[in-house]
Amino acid sequence: MGGVKRKHPKEKATLHIRSKHRNRYDFEALIISFPDLKPFVQPNAYNDLSINFFDPQAVKMLNTALLMHYYKISFWEIPSNFLCPPIPGRADYIHNVADVLYRDIPEMLEGDVKKNSKIKCLDIGVGANCIYPIIGEAEYGWNFIGSDIDKNAIEVAENIIAKNAHLSGKVELRKQSSSRDFFKGIIKEGELFDLTVCNPPFHGSIEEAQKGTRRKLKNLRGDKKAKPTLNFGGQANELWCDGGEMKFVKDMIYQSRQFANSCLWFSTLVSKESNLPIVHKLLEKVEAKEVGTLPMGQGNKISRVVIWTFLSKEKQKDWRLKRWG
Numbered sequence: 001m002g003g004v005k006r007k008h009p010k011e012k013a014t015l016h017i018r019s020k021h022r023n024r025y026d027f028e029a030l031i032i033s034f035p036d037l038k039p040f041v042q043p044n045a046y047n048d049l050s051i052n053f054f055d056p057q058a059v060k061m062l063n064t065a066l067l068m069h070y071y072k073i074s075f076w077e078i079p080s081n082f083l084c085p086p087i088p089g090r091a092d093y094i095h096n097v098a099d100v101l102y103r104d105i106p107e108m109l110e111g112d113v114k115k116n117s118k119i120k121c122l123d124i125g126v127g128a129n130c131i132y133p134i135i136g137e138a139e140y141g142w143n144f145i146g147s148d149i150d151k152n153a154i155e156v157a158e159n160i161i162a163k164n165a166h167l168s169g170k171v172e173l174r175k176q177s178s179s180r181d182f183f184k185g186i187i188k189e190g191e192l193f194d195l196t197v198c199n200p201p202f203h204g205s206i207e208e209a210q211k212g213t214r215r216k217l218k219n220l221r222g223d224k225k226a227k228p229t230l231n232f233g234g235q236a237n238e239l240w241c242d243g244g245e246m247k248f249v250k251d252m253i254y255q256s257r258q259f260a261n262s263c264l265w266f267s268t269l270v271s272k273e274s275n276l277p278i279v280h281k282l283l284e285k286v287e288a289k290e291v292g293t294l295p296m297g298q299g300n301k302i303s304r305v306v307i308w309t310f311l312s313k314e315k316q317k318d319w320r321l322k323r324w325g
Contacts, residue, residue, distance in 0.1 A: 012088075014297030016095035018113070018139075020070045021088035025050075025062070034065035060084045071138040075163035078156055082128040085199070089298045090131045091139070093197065093305055096294040097267050098140055100307055101195060104317070115141025117170075118324050122147065122263070124182055124198040124252070126173065128156035132197050133171040134164075145193070147186045149176045182252050183259045191262065194323065198268040200248040246275045250282055253308075257286040260310035264319050267307040276304070283308050 015022045027049040031038045037051075040058040044050040051058040060078070066087045067073040078084065101119070102108040108116065119142045123132045126146025133144035148154050154173050161167045174186050187193070249268055256266045270279055276293065283291045288308040295304045311319060 012298075015088060016092045016296075018095045018098075018109070019088060019091055021066075021091060024048075027051075030062070030065040030069050033069035034061070037061045037065045056080060056084065063087055067134060071134055072166060073134060073160075073164055076129075076134075076160055078128045078160075079152075082153065082156065085127075085129055085131050086298065087131070087135075089296065089301075089303070090199075091135050092296045092298065093199075093269060094132060094135050094139060096296060096305055097195060097197065097265070097307060100265060100292060100294070105320070113140060116324065117141045117143060119143065119194045120145070120192070122183075122186070122193045122196040124186075124196060124268075125149075125200075126153070126157055127199075128153040130157040130160050130171065133167070134160075136197075137167060137170050142195075144171045145186070146171060146173045147176045148173070149179055151175060180251070182255050183262070184255070187259055187262050192323065193263040194265065194319075196256075196263055196266045196268075198252065200245045200252075200268060200270075245270070245272055246278060249275065249279055249306075253279070253282045253286055256308070257310065263309075264311060264316065265307055265309050267305050269303060270306050271303045273302070273304075276306070279306055289313075 012019075012022050012024075027037070027041045031041065040051045040055070040061050041049055042051075051062055053059060057080075060080070063084055063086075064073075064076050067076050098109065108114045119140070121132075121136060121142050121144045123144055123146040126133065126144075126148050128150075130146060133146055136142040136144060146157060148157070154175055157173055161171050161173070176182075176186055178185055182198075183196075249270060252266075252268060256263070270276060270293075280291060280293075283306075287310070289310055289312050291306070291308045293304050293306055295302065297303075309316065
Protein backbone atom coordinates (compact mmCIF):
# COMPACT_ATOMS: atom_id res chain seq x y z
CA MET A 1 0.00 0.00 0.00
CA GLY A 2 1.30 3.46 -0.97
CA GLY A 3 1.91 6.16 1.61
CA VAL A 4 0.38 9.60 1.85
CA LYS A 5 0.53 11.41 -1.48
CA ARG A 6 3.17 14.09 -1.42
CA LYS A 7 2.64 17.67 -2.61
CA HIS A 8 5.03 18.65 -5.38
CA PRO A 9 5.94 22.06 -6.77
CA LYS A 10 4.14 22.79 -10.03
CA GLU A 11 7.42 23.24 -11.87
CA LYS A 12 11.07 22.26 -11.51
CA ALA A 13 12.14 25.89 -11.43
CA THR A 14 15.86 25.09 -11.57
CA LEU A 15 15.50 23.78 -15.13
CA HIS A 16 15.76 26.15 -18.07
CA ILE A 17 12.61 28.13 -18.91
CA ARG A 18 12.35 26.44 -22.34
CA SER A 19 12.88 22.93 -20.96
CA LYS A 20 10.17 20.40 -21.76
CA HIS A 21 10.93 18.75 -18.42
CA ARG A 22 9.96 21.44 -15.90
CA ASN A 23 6.82 19.53 -14.95
CA ARG A 24 6.87 16.14 -13.25
CA TYR A 25 7.12 13.16 -15.58
CA ASP A 26 3.70 12.34 -17.03
CA PHE A 27 4.14 8.57 -17.00
CA GLU A 28 0.72 7.88 -18.50
CA ALA A 29 1.55 10.05 -21.53
CA LEU A 30 5.04 8.58 -21.78
CA ILE A 31 3.63 5.05 -21.81
CA ILE A 32 1.34 5.99 -24.70
CA SER A 33 4.41 7.21 -26.62
CA PHE A 34 6.47 4.15 -25.65
CA PRO A 35 4.40 1.20 -24.31
CA ASP A 36 7.55 -0.78 -23.37
CA LEU A 37 7.96 1.61 -20.43
CA LYS A 38 4.78 0.37 -18.74
CA PRO A 39 6.20 -2.68 -16.85
CA PHE A 40 8.75 -0.40 -15.16
CA VAL A 41 6.23 2.14 -13.84
CA GLN A 42 4.59 1.67 -10.45
CA PRO A 43 3.49 3.76 -7.45
CA ASN A 44 6.35 4.75 -5.16
CA ALA A 45 6.29 5.18 -1.36
CA TYR A 46 4.34 8.44 -1.80
CA ASN A 47 1.78 6.85 -4.14
CA ASP A 48 3.15 8.74 -7.16
CA LEU A 49 3.79 6.91 -10.43
CA SER A 50 7.53 6.49 -10.90
CA ILE A 51 10.30 4.08 -11.89
CA ASN A 52 13.15 2.57 -9.91
CA PHE A 53 15.96 4.98 -10.76
CA PHE A 54 18.49 2.46 -9.43
CA ASP A 55 17.51 0.01 -12.20
CA PRO A 56 19.59 0.69 -15.37
CA GLN A 57 16.97 -0.94 -17.60
CA ALA A 58 14.19 1.21 -16.14
CA VAL A 59 16.29 4.36 -16.68
CA LYS A 60 16.92 3.34 -20.30
CA MET A 61 13.21 2.77 -20.89
CA LEU A 62 12.39 6.17 -19.42
CA ASN A 63 15.00 7.85 -21.64
CA THR A 64 13.58 6.15 -24.72
CA ALA A 65 10.07 7.28 -23.80
CA LEU A 66 11.23 10.89 -23.25
CA LEU A 67 13.03 10.96 -26.60
CA MET A 68 9.99 9.55 -28.41
CA HIS A 69 7.50 11.79 -26.62
CA TYR A 70 9.38 15.10 -26.85
CA TYR A 71 12.08 14.87 -29.51
CA LYS A 72 10.57 13.15 -32.58
CA ILE A 73 12.62 9.98 -32.13
CA SER A 74 11.07 6.72 -33.37
CA PHE A 75 14.04 4.45 -32.55
CA TRP A 76 16.64 4.73 -29.80
CA GLU A 77 18.56 1.66 -28.68
CA ILE A 78 21.97 1.51 -26.98
CA PRO A 79 23.80 -1.49 -25.48
CA SER A 80 23.57 -1.72 -21.70
CA ASN A 81 27.29 -0.96 -21.23
CA PHE A 82 27.04 2.51 -22.84
CA LEU A 83 26.18 5.74 -21.03
CA CYS A 84 22.43 6.41 -20.71
CA PRO A 85 22.41 10.12 -19.85
CA PRO A 86 19.70 11.99 -17.91
CA ILE A 87 17.72 13.78 -20.65
CA PRO A 88 16.64 16.92 -18.69
CA GLY A 89 20.25 17.84 -17.88
CA ARG A 90 21.41 17.35 -21.47
CA ALA A 91 18.50 19.45 -22.72
CA ASP A 92 19.43 22.22 -20.27
CA TYR A 93 22.96 22.35 -21.70
CA ILE A 94 21.54 22.90 -25.21
CA HIS A 95 19.06 25.57 -24.04
CA ASN A 96 21.73 27.47 -22.08
CA VAL A 97 24.22 27.61 -24.94
CA ALA A 98 21.39 28.65 -27.29
CA ASP A 99 20.90 31.71 -25.07
CA VAL A 100 24.54 32.70 -25.65
CA LEU A 101 24.47 31.87 -29.36
CA TYR A 102 21.39 34.06 -29.90
CA ARG A 103 22.29 36.68 -27.30
CA ASP A 104 22.31 39.54 -29.82
CA ILE A 105 19.29 38.29 -31.77
CA PRO A 106 16.81 37.50 -28.96
CA GLU A 107 13.88 37.41 -31.40
CA MET A 108 15.11 33.93 -32.39
CA LEU A 109 14.02 32.66 -28.96
CA GLU A 110 10.77 34.59 -28.51
CA GLY A 111 7.44 32.78 -28.76
CA ASP A 112 7.87 29.75 -30.99
CA VAL A 113 11.64 29.27 -31.25
CA LYS A 114 12.86 29.89 -34.80
CA LYS A 115 14.73 26.90 -36.24
CA ASN A 116 18.09 27.74 -37.83
CA SER A 117 19.51 25.03 -40.07
CA LYS A 118 22.54 27.20 -40.88
CA ILE A 119 24.02 26.60 -37.42
CA LYS A 120 26.63 23.84 -37.25
CA CYS A 121 27.72 22.28 -33.96
CA LEU A 122 30.51 19.91 -33.00
CA ASP A 123 29.73 17.39 -30.24
CA ILE A 124 33.05 16.17 -28.82
CA GLY A 125 32.48 12.64 -27.51
CA VAL A 126 29.02 12.20 -29.00
CA GLY A 127 28.76 8.69 -27.53
CA ALA A 128 26.47 5.87 -28.58
CA ASN A 129 23.44 7.78 -27.24
CA CYS A 130 23.76 10.74 -29.68
CA ILE A 131 21.79 12.88 -27.21
CA TYR A 132 23.03 16.39 -27.94
CA PRO A 133 22.44 16.12 -31.71
CA ILE A 134 18.96 14.65 -31.11
CA ILE A 135 17.94 17.48 -28.77
CA GLY A 136 19.70 20.27 -30.67
CA GLU A 137 18.09 19.25 -33.96
CA ALA A 138 14.61 18.87 -32.46
CA GLU A 139 14.65 22.11 -30.45
CA TYR A 140 16.59 24.46 -32.72
CA GLY A 141 17.06 22.79 -36.12
CA TRP A 142 20.86 22.75 -35.73
CA ASN A 143 23.21 20.51 -37.72
CA PHE A 144 25.78 18.41 -35.87
CA ILE A 145 29.11 16.71 -36.40
CA GLY A 146 29.60 14.15 -33.64
CA SER A 147 33.11 12.87 -32.89
CA ASP A 148 34.10 9.91 -30.75
CA ILE A 149 37.18 7.79 -30.16
CA ASP A 150 35.10 4.62 -29.66
CA LYS A 151 34.35 2.79 -32.93
CA ASN A 152 31.48 0.83 -31.34
CA ALA A 153 29.85 4.01 -30.03
CA ILE A 154 29.99 5.50 -33.53
CA GLU A 155 28.34 2.37 -34.99
CA VAL A 156 25.51 2.43 -32.43
CA ALA A 157 24.91 6.17 -32.95
CA GLU A 158 24.96 5.69 -36.75
CA ASN A 159 22.23 3.08 -36.37
CA ILE A 160 20.10 5.56 -34.39
CA ILE A 161 20.58 8.21 -37.09
CA ALA A 162 19.78 5.75 -39.90
CA LYS A 163 16.52 4.69 -38.21
CA ASN A 164 15.33 8.27 -37.62
CA ALA A 165 14.92 9.76 -41.09
CA HIS A 166 14.83 13.39 -39.90
CA LEU A 167 18.39 13.02 -38.50
CA SER A 168 19.88 11.82 -41.80
CA GLY A 169 21.67 14.72 -43.46
CA LYS A 170 21.52 16.67 -40.17
CA VAL A 171 23.94 14.60 -38.08
CA GLU A 172 27.30 13.29 -39.31
CA LEU A 173 29.66 11.17 -37.21
CA ARG A 174 33.46 11.19 -37.38
CA LYS A 175 35.89 8.79 -35.69
CA GLN A 176 38.64 10.48 -33.67
CA SER A 177 41.81 8.42 -34.12
CA SER A 178 43.93 10.20 -31.48
CA SER A 179 43.12 10.03 -27.77
CA ARG A 180 45.10 13.25 -27.27
CA ASP A 181 43.23 15.42 -29.79
CA PHE A 182 39.85 17.14 -29.59
CA PHE A 183 39.63 19.20 -32.78
CA LYS A 184 42.60 18.07 -34.90
CA GLY A 185 41.59 15.22 -37.18
CA ILE A 186 37.92 16.20 -36.87
CA ILE A 187 37.66 19.82 -38.04
CA LYS A 188 38.55 19.86 -41.73
CA GLU A 189 40.57 22.61 -43.37
CA GLY A 190 38.40 25.68 -43.86
CA GLU A 191 35.47 24.13 -41.93
CA LEU A 192 33.61 26.43 -39.54
CA PHE A 193 31.50 25.63 -36.46
CA ASP A 194 29.16 27.95 -34.60
CA LEU A 195 29.39 25.94 -31.37
CA THR A 196 31.15 23.01 -29.73
CA VAL A 197 29.60 21.01 -26.87
CA CYS A 198 31.18 18.38 -24.64
CA ASN A 199 30.48 16.19 -21.62
CA PRO A 200 33.95 15.37 -20.22
CA PRO A 201 34.69 12.16 -18.31
CA PHE A 202 34.06 13.07 -14.68
CA HIS A 203 36.46 10.76 -12.85
CA GLY A 204 40.19 10.07 -12.92
CA SER A 205 39.92 6.25 -12.59
CA ILE A 206 37.45 3.37 -12.39
CA GLU A 207 38.01 3.24 -8.60
CA GLU A 208 37.06 6.91 -8.30
CA ALA A 209 33.96 6.33 -10.43
CA GLN A 210 32.84 3.42 -8.23
CA LYS A 211 33.51 5.41 -5.06
CA GLY A 212 31.37 8.24 -6.42
CA THR A 213 28.55 5.84 -7.20
CA ARG A 214 28.66 4.36 -3.68
CA ARG A 215 28.50 7.88 -2.23
CA LYS A 216 25.51 8.75 -4.41
CA LEU A 217 23.64 5.58 -3.40
CA LYS A 218 24.39 6.18 0.26
CA ASN A 219 23.08 9.76 0.05
CA LEU A 220 19.94 8.69 -1.78
CA ARG A 221 18.92 5.71 0.31
CA GLY A 222 21.37 5.33 3.18
CA ASP A 223 22.80 2.13 1.71
CA LYS A 224 26.44 2.01 2.88
CA LYS A 225 27.24 -1.39 1.34
CA ALA A 226 25.60 -0.87 -2.05
CA LYS A 227 27.43 -2.39 -4.99
CA PRO A 228 28.66 0.33 -7.37
CA THR A 229 26.17 -0.34 -10.17
CA LEU A 230 26.09 2.62 -12.52
CA ASN A 231 22.39 3.18 -13.13
CA PHE A 232 23.21 5.35 -16.14
CA GLY A 233 25.76 2.88 -17.48
CA GLY A 234 28.93 4.09 -19.16
CA GLN A 235 32.10 2.91 -20.88
CA ALA A 236 35.57 3.70 -19.53
CA ASN A 237 36.16 6.66 -21.85
CA GLU A 238 32.70 8.06 -21.01
CA LEU A 239 33.18 8.08 -17.23
CA TRP A 240 36.88 8.41 -16.47
CA CYS A 241 40.22 9.35 -17.98
CA ASP A 242 43.75 9.97 -16.66
CA GLY A 243 43.66 13.22 -14.73
CA GLY A 244 39.85 13.27 -14.67
CA GLU A 245 37.68 16.20 -15.68
CA MET A 246 40.27 18.90 -14.98
CA LYS A 247 43.00 17.52 -17.25
CA PHE A 248 40.45 16.80 -19.99
CA VAL A 249 39.09 20.37 -19.91
CA LYS A 250 42.59 21.87 -19.60
CA ASP A 251 43.78 20.05 -22.73
CA MET A 252 40.62 21.07 -24.60
CA ILE A 253 41.13 24.74 -23.72
CA TYR A 254 44.76 24.76 -24.90
CA GLN A 255 43.82 23.01 -28.15
CA SER A 256 40.86 25.31 -28.77
CA ARG A 257 43.30 28.21 -29.18
CA GLN A 258 44.73 26.48 -32.27
CA PHE A 259 41.22 26.57 -33.80
CA ALA A 260 40.36 30.08 -32.60
CA ASN A 261 39.03 31.16 -36.01
CA SER A 262 37.27 27.87 -36.78
CA CYS A 263 34.57 28.20 -34.14
CA LEU A 264 32.38 31.01 -32.80
CA TRP A 265 31.82 29.51 -29.31
CA PHE A 266 33.55 26.62 -27.55
CA SER A 267 31.84 25.07 -24.52
CA THR A 268 32.12 22.22 -22.05
CA LEU A 269 30.31 20.92 -19.01
CA VAL A 270 32.26 21.43 -15.76
CA SER A 271 30.74 19.25 -13.04
CA LYS A 272 33.16 20.02 -10.22
CA GLU A 273 32.79 23.57 -8.91
CA SER A 274 36.32 23.39 -7.47
CA ASN A 275 37.66 23.22 -11.05
CA LEU A 276 36.12 26.56 -12.08
CA PRO A 277 38.87 28.93 -10.82
CA ILE A 278 41.53 26.90 -12.68
CA VAL A 279 39.39 26.80 -15.84
CA HIS A 280 38.96 30.57 -15.80
CA LYS A 281 42.70 31.15 -15.25
CA LEU A 282 43.48 28.88 -18.20
CA LEU A 283 41.04 30.75 -20.42
CA GLU A 284 42.67 34.01 -19.41
CA LYS A 285 46.08 32.50 -20.21
CA VAL A 286 45.03 31.45 -23.74
CA GLU A 287 43.59 34.97 -24.23
CA ALA A 288 39.94 34.08 -24.77
CA LYS A 289 38.09 37.29 -25.62
CA GLU A 290 34.94 36.40 -23.73
CA VAL A 291 34.13 33.73 -21.14
CA GLY A 292 30.82 32.76 -19.53
CA THR A 293 29.73 30.32 -16.82
CA LEU A 294 26.16 29.07 -17.22
CA PRO A 295 24.79 27.47 -14.00
CA MET A 296 22.44 24.50 -14.33
CA GLY A 297 20.43 22.72 -11.64
CA GLN A 298 18.72 19.32 -11.87
CA GLY A 299 17.17 18.34 -8.56
CA ASN A 300 19.95 18.25 -5.94
CA LYS A 301 22.69 18.28 -8.58
CA ILE A 302 24.29 21.56 -9.58
CA SER A 303 26.61 21.77 -12.58
CA ARG A 304 27.61 24.41 -15.07
CA VAL A 305 28.68 24.98 -18.65
CA VAL A 306 31.75 27.08 -19.35
CA ILE A 307 31.64 28.80 -22.74
CA TRP A 308 34.34 30.88 -24.44
CA THR A 309 35.27 32.57 -27.71
CA PHE A 310 38.45 33.99 -29.23
CA LEU A 311 36.48 36.43 -31.38
CA SER A 312 35.88 40.06 -30.46
CA LYS A 313 32.33 41.43 -30.33
CA GLU A 314 32.85 42.93 -33.81
CA LYS A 315 34.12 39.63 -35.23
CA GLN A 316 31.21 37.77 -33.60
CA LYS A 317 28.81 40.12 -35.40
CA ASP A 318 30.60 39.62 -38.73
CA TRP A 319 30.51 35.83 -38.20
CA ARG A 320 26.73 35.85 -37.69
CA LEU A 321 26.08 38.07 -40.71
CA LYS A 322 28.23 35.96 -43.03
CA ARG A 323 27.01 32.55 -41.83
CA TRP A 324 23.44 33.13 -40.74
CA GLY A 325 22.48 35.93 -43.10
